[in-house]
Amino acid sequence: MSPELVTELPRHLLSIADLNHDQALLILDTAEELAKISDAPIKKLPTLRGRTIVNLFYEDSTRTRISFEAAAKRLSADVINFSAKGSSVSKGESLKDTALTLQAMGADAVILRHPESGAANRLAGWTNGVVINAGDGTHEHPTQALLDAFTIRRHLGTVGGDLEGKHIAIVGDVLHSRVARSNVLLLTLLGAKVTLVAPPTLIPVGVESWPVQISYAIDQVLPEVDAVMMLRVQSERMQNSFFPSTREYSRLFGLNLDRMNLLKNEALILHPGPMNRGLEISAECADGVHSVILEQVANGVSVRMAVLYLLLGGNIGVGS
Amino acid sequence: MSTYLIKDVELVNGEKVAIGIADGVIAEISSKPTGSYDKVLDGSGCVALPGLVDLHTHLREPGREDAETVLTGTRAAARGGYTAVFAMANTDPVADTAGVVEQVVRLGREAGWCEVFAVGAVTKDLAGESMAELGAMAHSAAQVRVFSDDGKCVSDSQMMRRALEYVRQFDGVVAQHAQDPKLTVNAQMNEGSVSARLGLRGWPAVAEEGIIARDVLLASHVKSRLHICHVSTAGSVDIIRWAKSRGIDVTAEVTPHHLLLSDELVESYDPKFKVNPPLRSNEDIAALRMGLADGTIDIVATDHAPHPAEDKECEWAGAANGMIGLETALSVVQKTMVDTGLLNWSQVAGRMSITPAIIGRAKGQGVALAVGAPANICIYDPNQSQVVVAAEQISKSKNTPFVGMDLPGQVRHVFFQGKPTMISTQMVAR
Numbered sequence: 001m002s003p004e005l006v007t008e009l010p011r012h013l014l015s016i017a018d019l020n021h022d023q024a025l026l027i028l029d030t031a032e033e034l035a036k037i038s039d040a041p042i043k044k045l046p047t048l049r050g051r052t053i054v055n056l057f058y059e060d061s062t063r064t065r066i067s068f069e070a071a072a073k074r075l076s077a078d079v080i081n082f083s084a085k086g087s088s089v090s091k092g093e094s095l096k097d098t099a100l101t102l103q104a105m106g107a108d109a110v111i112l113r114h115p116e117s118g119a120a121n122r123l124a125g126w127t128n129g130v131v132i133n134a135g136d137g138t139h140e141h142p143t144q145a146l147l148d149a150f151t152i153r154r155h156l157g158t159v160g161g162d163l164e165g166k167h168i169a170i171v172g173d174v175l176h177s178r179v180a181r182s183n184v185l186l187l188t189l190l191g192a193k194v195t196l197v198a199p200p201t202l203i204p205v206g207v208e209s210w211p212v213q214i215s216y217a218i219d220q221v222l223p224e225v226d227a228v229m230m231l232r233v234q235s236e237r238m239q240n241s242f243f244p245s246t247r248e249y250s251r252l253f254g255l256n257l258d259r260m261n262l263l264k265n266e267a268l269i270l271h272p273g274p275m276n277r278g279l280e281i282s283a284e285c286a287d288g289v290h291s292v293i294l295e296q297v298a299n300g301v302s303v304r305m306a307v308l309y310l311l312l313g314g315n316i317g318v319g320s
Numbered sequence: 321m322s323t324y325l326i327k328d329v330e331l332v333n334g335e336k337v338a339i340g341i342a343d344g345v346i347a348e349i350s351s352k353p354t355g356s357y358d359k360v361l362d363g364s365g366c367v368a369l370p371g372l373v374d375l376h377t378h379l380r381e382p383g384r385e386d387a388e389t390v391l392t393g394t395r396a397a398a399r400g401g402y403t404a405v406f407a408m409a410n411t412d413p414v415a416d417t418a419g420v421v422e423q424v425v426r427l428g429r430e431a432g433w434c435e436v437f438a439v440g441a442v443t444k445d446l447a448g449e450s451m452a453e454l455g456a457m458a459h460s461a462a463q464v465r466v467f468s469d470d471g472k473c474v475s476d477s478q479m480m481r482r483a484l485e486y487v488r489q490f491d492g493v494v495a496q497h498a499q500d501p502k503l504t505v506n507a508q509m510n511e512g513s514v515s516a517r518l519g520l521r522g523w524p525a526v527a528e529e530g531i532i533a534r535d536v537l538l539a540s541h542v543k544s545r546l547h548i549c550h551v552s553t554a555g556s557v558d559i560i561r562w563a564k565s566r567g568i569d570v571t572a573e574v575t576p577h578h579l580l581l582s583d584e585l586v587e588s589y590d591p592k593f594k595v596n597p598p599l600r601s602n603e604d605i606a607a608l609r610m611g612l613a614d615g616t617i618d619i620v621a622t623d624h625a626p627h628p629a630e631d632k633e634c635e636w637a638g639a640a641n642g643m644i645g646l647e648t649a650l651s652v653v654q655k656t657m658v659d660t661g662l663l664n665w666s667q668v669a670g671r672m673s674i675t676p677a678i679i680g681r682a683k684g685q686g687v688a689l690a691v692g693a694p695a696n697i698c699i700y701d702p703n704q705s706q707v708v709v710a711a712e713q714i715s716k717s718k719n720t721p722f723v724g725m726d727l728p729g730q731v732r733h734v735f736f737q738g739k740p741t742m743i744s745t746q747m748v749a750r
């Protein structure tokens with residue numbers, strides 16, 4: 001991992017669209033290297049000693065925050081958790097003021113979770129530090145896609161290779177899913193074929209421009225795929241008539257035991273969490289032999305270490 | 321009152337003349353002027369247009385004087401070549417009574433930069449529930465003829481029908497902000513491939529087109545006059561073209577920003593591109609230009625919508641809708657319509673001065689340049705070009721979407737009722 005490679009990454013990680021094929025592979029390969037450290041008895045690297053990383057979370061997401069925090073600490077960075085839940089979009093201290101405050105405090109990187117799409121892009125315009133998008137509204141969640149791709153590659157691909165020829169289904173509320181948007185970009189960037197499965201109300205108008213196939217029939221898709229990614233479905237979508245009832249949703253698009261039996265033997269089941277057991281996924285599927293859901297959590301730390309390492313490793317004094 | 325002679329200027333027909341101004345009117349238009357004048361101004365390289373008329377301006381006063389006032393907004397209008405603006409009703413308090421519309425007109429007269437006509441609200445407090453006192457506003461000193469709930473759609477079909485019918489008694493017109501509210505709850509940008517990618521909630525074209533289709537049919541049924549604000553989609557142009565072919569009395573406007581800017585700009589998530597209706601696709605832009613060229617769309621109106629910096633320096637969803645546009649409108653029309661060969665200067669005069677004045681019943685405005693006509697004149701140099709700098713906008717707010725763009729043309733001299741408001745690109749002190 002030479003400094004030349006480090007400089008190849010974009011300055012911020014706002015969207016998977018910021019990455020090209022080689023950059024995406026570099027992150028995955030770096031994560032593999034760093035995963036070995038997680039397995040070693042001493043889990044810390046001195047790489048980011050003296051660097052300050054801020055977890056700026058405008059939404060509750062304990063799992064994502066803890067994952068980034070663990071990643072930063074294993075690289076010896078100082079971590080500040082800044083929870084600003086509820087203050088988004090409302091008046092008071094704006095995101096811009098917060099950005100300037102964090103910059104004045106010498107933050108080298110800001111990891112931003114925010115309920116509004118594009119918040120990370122805006123933040124990047126207001127700070128000298130590195131911005132990592134940890135989920136912005138219904139836009140993107142790049143590190144989630146990277147850990148998903150990392151998990152899939154570990155099982156179905158080869159280290160150093162991409163996902164050429166693999167077929168992955170993403171099932172559920174694509175319209176409101178930042179996980180789906182980042183995964184469509186990343187999985188297709190890595191050569192995989194992607195099929196979106198959802199009721200038409202939960203697929204965005206304009207999806208024709210995405211490099212994916214669309215299906216409304218999960219039973220026809222499952223036998224074909226190497227991995228199926230179930231998206232969280234919020235029952236409040238029911239109130240806006242995206243579907244008539246959670247029961248009907250579950251019957252038409254939920255992953256249950258009968259459907260799991262349609263999968264190929266080696267096919268994977270993923271879920272970005274938190275799961276609605278019994279709605280989009282049944283307990284047998286979440287905990288069964290196809291499931292790699294817990295691995296996703298573990299891999300999240302390695303992938304986030306890789307992102308921090310590559311974005312911050314070679315840049316001494318950014319933002320300070 | 322000083323007298324002026326503008327020399328070596330071209331009329332819209334290309335004829336090179338001098339224009340003499342005295343006693344508030346055009347004293348002579350001649351290649352060999354005979355009168356004597358106090359001051360002589362250079363008009364070489366310029367085209368002489370009747371003073372521009374904006375049917376859709378948000379002056380923000382009363383209520384949001386931090387964003388704009390009648391004084392600052394009309395000064396920005398003068399800089400853009402305008403001699404009249406129609407102040408939209410969505411102020412605080414709303415312009416839904418004779419008192420408010422008279423106040424706005426009076427403030428305009430005191431400011432003296434251009435004529436201000438007040439638009440009256442269709443419904444009380446823009447709430448869509450009960451009709452405002454349209455007759456009182458029409459018969460007030462403000463002589464209101466244009467009624468609009470702009471910012472909100474008159475979405476209730478029965479209310480729209482009644483308003484269309486009622487304003488006929490004083491030759492009024494209802495200017496509709498066409499937006500189906502149920503289809504656009506919390507909508508953030510044009511619904512299409514860009515919104516799909518950006519994860520911003522879509523504002524579908526059909527939400528505009530459905531209302532326009534309904535309203536042209538209502539206008540046809542009750543034989544009333546209808547105006548459509550800020551048409552933004554190709555489908556809307558088609559519906560209006562169809563309505564006109566049926567003889568329905570409908571007029572329509574397009575904004576400069578919808579003629580030039582597409583929704584791809586939203587990829588920056590920079591709220592300077594956030595506006596309602598939203599920026600649309602390149603296909604829509606092409607259809608709007610064709611519609612303006614063939615007369616389906618009658619006029620250009622700015623929808624000048626000032627907002628203070630803090631209302632734009634935030635996340636996209638939290639930002640206010642709107643863009644300022646008075647100072648750049650003519651340049652954008654030159655770039656999109658004249659330099660592309662779609663309109664000549666005579667047609668620009670029609671679409672930015674004469675026709676908007678007719679739609680708004682603005683007496684003394686939008687009069688083609690002729691001896692004896694009121695001296696409302698915009699002398700415009702299409703050969704200049706300038707990069708738009710936000711801080712150089714004289715509107716109180718700086719939220720121009722054109723910042724950094726190289727736009728053609730420059731307004732050189734402006735006369736309002738015979739008095740200069742701009743001379744040699746400089747605002748006249750007063």
Ligand SMILES: [Zn+2]
Nearest residue numbers: 470471497549
């Ligand atoms: Zn409007």
